[in-house]
Amino acid sequence: MNQRVIVAMSGGVDSSVAAALLVEQGFEVIGVTLQLLPGASTGFGCCGSPADIADAKAVASRLDISHYVITMDELFEDKVIRPFVESYLRGDTPNPCALCNRFVKFGHLLGLAQAWDAGFLATGHYARVKEGKLYRAQDENKDQTYFLYNLGPRELSRLVFPVGDLSKPEVRSYARRLGLETADKPESQEICFIPNRDYRGFVKSHPLSAGLDSALKSGPIKDVSGRELGRHQGTVDYTIGQRKGLVSGSPAPKYVVRLDPKNQTVIVGEKEQTLSSVCEISDMIWTSGIPVAEGQASVRIRHRHPPAPSNFSMTEEGRIRVRFDFPQRAVTPGQSAVFYQGEEVLGGGMIKEVIE
Amino acid sequence: MMKSAYLDYNATTPIRPEVMEAVLPFLKDGFANPNSPYRIGQEVRRSLELARERVARLLGAKNPSEIIFTSSGSEANSAALYGAAWHSLQQSGRNKIIVSAVEHESVRETLPILSSQGFKIYETGVDSNGLINCESLLEAIDERTALVSVMHANNETGVVQPIEKIAAFCQDRGVLFHSDAVQSAGKIALDVESLGVDLLSISGHKLGALKGAGALYIRTGVKLFPLIAGLQEKRRRGGTENVIGIVALGVASQLSLSELSSFQRYLSWQKQIEEGCLSVSGVRLNGGKAKRLPNTSNFSIEGVDGHSLAIAFDLAGACVSSGSACATGLSSPSHVLRAMGLSKDLVKGALRVSTGWRTTQEEVDYFIKVFPSVVNKMRSVSLVPA
Numbered sequence: 069m070n071q072r073v074i075v076a077m078s079g080g081v082d083s084s085v086a087a088a089l090l091v092e093q094g095f096e097v098i099g100v101t102l103q104l105l106p107g108a109s110t111g112f113g114c115c116g117s118p119a120d121i122a123d124a125k126a127v128a129s130r131l132d133i134s135h136y137v138i139t140m141d142e143l144f145e146d147k148v149i150r151p152f153v154e155s156y157l158r159g160d161t162p163n164p165c166a167l168c169n170r171f172v173k174f175g176h177l178l179g180l181a182q183a184w185d186a187g188f189l190a191t192g193h194y195a196r197v198k199e200g201k202l203y204r205a206q207d208e209n210k211d212q213t214y215f216l217y218n219l220g221p222r223e224l225s226r227l228v229f230p231v232g233d234l235s236k237p238e239v240r241s242y243a244r245r246l247g248l249e250t251a252d253k254p255e256s257q258e259i260c261f262i263p264n265r266d267y268r269g270f271v272k273s274h275p276l277s278a279g280l281d282s283a284l285k286s287g288p289i290k291d292v293s294g295r296e297l298g299r300h301q302g303t304v305d306y307t308i309g310q311r312k313g314l315v316s317g318s319p320a321p322k323y324v325v326r327l328d329p330k331n332q333t334v335i336v337g338e339k340e341q342t343l344s345s346v347c348e349i350s351d352m353i354w355t356s357g358i359p360v361a362e363g364q365a366s367v368r369i370r371h372r373h374p375p376a377p378s379n380f381s382m383t384e385e386g387r388i389r390v391r392f393d394f395p396q397r398a399v400t401p402g403q404s405a406v407f408y409q410g411e412e413v414l415g416g417g418m419i420k421e422v423i424e
Numbered sequence: 425m426m427k428s429a430y431l432d433y434n435a436t437t438p439i440r441p442e443v444m445e446a447v448l449p450f451l452k453d454g455f456a457n458p459n460s461p462y463r464i465g466q467e468v469r470r471s472l473e474l475a476r477e478r479v480a481r482l483l484g485a486k487n488p489s490e491i492i493f494t495s496s497g498s499e500a501n502s503a504a505l506y507g508a509a510w511h512s513l514q515q516s517g518r519n520k521i522i523v524s525a526v527e528h529e530s531v532r533e534t535l536p537i538l539s540s541q542g543f544k545i546y547e548t549g550v551d552s553n554g555l556i557n558c559e560s561l562l563e564a565i566d567e568r569t570a571l572v573s574v575m576h577a578n579n580e581t582g583v584v585q586p587i588e589k590i591a592a593f594c595q596d597r598g599v600l601f602h603s604d605a606v607q608s609a610g611k612i613a614l615d616v617e618s619l620g621v622d623l624l625s626i627s628g629h630k631l632g633a634l635k636g637a638g639a640l641y642i643r644t645g646v647k648l649f650p651l652i653a654g655l656q657e658k659r660r661r662g663g664t665e666n667v668i669g670i671v672a673l674g675v676a677s678q679l680s681l682s683e684l685s686s687f688q689r690y691l692s693w694q695k696q697i698e699e700g701c702l703s704v705s706g707v708r709l710n711g712g713k714a715k716r717l718p719n720t721s722n723f724s725i726e727g728v729d730g731h732s733l734a735i736a737f738d739l740a741g742a743c744v745s746s747g748s749a750c751a752t753g754l755s756s757p758s759h760v761l762r763a764m765g766l767s768k769d770l771v772k773g774a775l776r777v778s779t780g781w782r783t784t785q786e787e788v789d790y791f792i793k794v795f796p797s798v799v800n801k802m803r804s805v806s807l808v809p810a
Binding site: 176184 | 731732735736738739740801802804805806807
């Protein structure tokens, strides 16, 4: 009997092609689409919207494979949406995709795959796994390792990313050749559970922020010396490094340097004041499973950021302290810091604090 | 790979070979409209009337004209609820409808619509065994009540309701009584006369006939507004008759009736399945203390999600269900088990196993054999607390 592989099919072109490639390679492919938001009626292009489920089913039908829809809305709310909202309310900027990958796709779904006697779980992510190690995608433009760093050896030994060796145009042309319904489907939006990219509106309307949170209250915009330059409608509207929507009519452009939701304050400064050379990382996960006390790595601090050469060492509290060789712009708490050595992903964690 | 053990007869059943044989002529020369006057139309009409007699016999109806054909059990339920409600409101101003909390979705989904039209809906709960609270239902019946609808046997648990008591009470007060018998017809003896129902729904594909045909029993003298207007079925249900589906329903009704005496084998499988599953710790039988259909077992399995479990069984070669087979294949927590007072996690961990005419001992044995290992594997990766 052929080896069984579960493919997480979002209804997009990448996971469609991932499934097709595995079918071609002779695996017994089982498609699974996760429904991550409560109620089947979320109308926009999100994981598990009716349109995406229909697309995934159409592709599964074309490939003649079994396909199931699994509801994980409670887990998603618990492990992704709540931390996302809490992060904003804290004045941070979260990376929800990394949490979804860790707890939902490569957490619970990987477990289910095991219980369903599948040797592997596959997704349409752009990344590569070889001999239990994680590498950046062939197509650097599409590389998604910034969202995948928190996989340990247990996960990596059972994952395959079939499109990781392909470029996006190659994926699309393969899908067209097979006549897959999703071949020309547009890219999904940045954060799948937020309609129209209005994450601020989402945070404000989430029950967690109901009325009590200072991050939603108006307050002063101050410069680093404490001088008030204007007013804002809630720190949640800002992210570090942001230039838009600040003080009008000031001589030099201002950038958000820091957010202080407790005191309802947005602190702004000149461009060079957004530079930092040291930060601390919490929740560090090493892909090898073996913690590293100190060393050198290139550290990526946001999606598409060119990894910055750095030295790192473990602090007494178990955090990882990163010193960039050159100061980096807008090092943002809540975002992930992902450690690379060449193409290989060593691990990563969450930026907890900017030290200097 | 071996063909999967199919143990989800409450979702649907394989088509009986006799049914297939019987409908073939209607896929060829028997195409005429049964309402046409010429000879070939008459022949189709006769087949249709023969089917009506067979259905009437299965249900114990005095007169075949008390049967109308519908597209499904769901349509029969809609026709009964809307038809009776609208007619009662117009004739006597009665606007109260009483149902149980464990009705099939096709009944439940009519309620918000009827409510929006001014009807008052009263829902009666069930006890922990799934049995309807008769006293509170009977108390709720008053001079404003147009219709009471209580299903005969529940599709998820197989629990059989004591509808004859309710029907008799309704009869005394001039209140119409409808029962959804989609799951009980052909599985246990059914007699509309002794049950005392005014309206009763059945479905063809639960009996080994085809999807797309059902029937509604309408006691002589009971008037309904037609759900679909037209001249067919004595103006009670418009639309040219689904001849193939109706012929199939007739043949399957006849076969089901003749097989009622062999319910012992279903009981025996039910016993084997329940003993097998209950031997695994943390498994409980839902509705176990009530009178149930002989073909249905509903379990709550601690520490698993029933939907993922059903997928695991599918991948292991057994078709079972996490509850009712709803339209999208998505899981939503069972209103039936919730009404029985089960905890959220036990509702989540529901698994339904149901046998039928083509079930074999091998299938039952296979399911019992794989059950412990599938459950244990799922438990080891589950998010549901055990």
